[in-house]
Amino acid sequence: MRVKLPSDGAWETVRDHLVERLKAGPGVIDGMLRGGLIVGVDGLPVAPDAPYAPGAFVWFHRDLPDEVVVPYGIDVVYRDEHIVVADKPHFLATTPRGSHVTETALARLRRDLDIPALGAAHRLDRLTAGLILFTVRPEERGAYQTLFGERRVRKQYEAVAAYAPDVELPRTVSSHIVKERGIIAAYEVPGAEPNSESHIELAEHKGTLARYRLTPHTGRTHQLRVHMNALGLPILGDPVYPVVTGPVPPDDFRRPLQLLARVLEFTDPVTGADHRFVSARELGAWASYDAWEDRSAGGQ
Numbered sequence: 001m002r003v004k005l006p007s008d009g010a011w012e013t014v015r016d017h018l019v020e021r022l023k024a025g026p027g028v029i030d031g032m033l034r035g036g037l038i039v040g041v042d043g044l045p046v047a048p049d050a051p052y053a054p055g056a057f058v059w060f061h062r063d064l065p066d067e068v069v070v071p072y073g074i075d076v077v078y079r080d081e082h083i084v085v086a087d088k089p090h091f092l093a094t095t096p097r098g099s100h101v102t103e104t105a106l107a108r109l110r111r112d113l114d115i116p117a118l119g120a121a122h123r124l125d126r127l128t129a130g131l132i133l134f135t136v137r138p139e140e141r142g143a144y145q146t147l148f149g150e151r152r153v154r155k156q157y158e159a160v161a162a163y164a165p166d167v168e169l170p171r172t173v174s175s176h177i178v179k180e181r182g183i184i185a186a187y188e189v190p191g192a193e194p195n196s197e198s199h200i201e202l203a204e205h206k207g208t209l210a211r212y213r214l215t216p217h218t219g220r221t222h223q224l225r226v227h228m229n230a231l232g233l234p235i236l237g238d239p240v241y242p243v244v245t246g247p248v249p250p251d252d253f254r255r256p257l258q259l260l261a262r263v264l265e266f267t268d269p270v271t272g273a274d275h276r277f278v279s280a281r282e283l284g285a286w287a288s289y290d291a292w293e294d295r296s297a298g299g300q
Contacts, residue, residue: 115136122219155264
């Protein structure tokens, strides 16, 4: 359960607010705090005397010790006093959400780099690997988030899907995508004004497989996956498109979605420096389709 601390109030500690708000009974909140069952965005237990922080989030996650560990590392490709650029593996969420609290890119980097105030400037789907931009100073986060909001970041992705010589590429795909809360799959609305645009190119092919270069010009949820599926080229390993599969056990790391955020380019809004970062990760199905298809929950 996630709780946002109100932006106004006279509480001195997080504990005081939770006792008043949750009315959980005498000693319940104190016991949860002592037991480390209330955690912050970094996945670390909230101290019983932690000062109240307006607008912060805390989580009650009684099963924290049993959270499944994603068995792949996250690499830092660049770091300065303003930003951190990380190369995320498949299956690792960007920020705490739902059952993923400590096993997120943000929580890991806050701990490993000892930057408690680190924040995410944007997000990648849990199933997508590749580059993510984080900000070091909270007061500068808005400037970097604005880059994404104003589409001043060039992002390029790679995907592996079937090779279809009858699909004319390169092409730009535009459509109106709707993603409803609580529904796994997004969908396109025929005839509606487009709110999404992706440029799709064939990078190379071998046998029945191809590697595609994808450049999104907008940032709708699941946009690239929806547009590839609309072309009849669903990305390998996609559990949602074209068909939503059954629930996957949290410790099943087989056959990851073959989608990678390969390139991130932007002009730094604080320093003015021109940045271009490239992921060093490799899509497993392109390197060896048989190994990707047959692999157990092992190395990546």
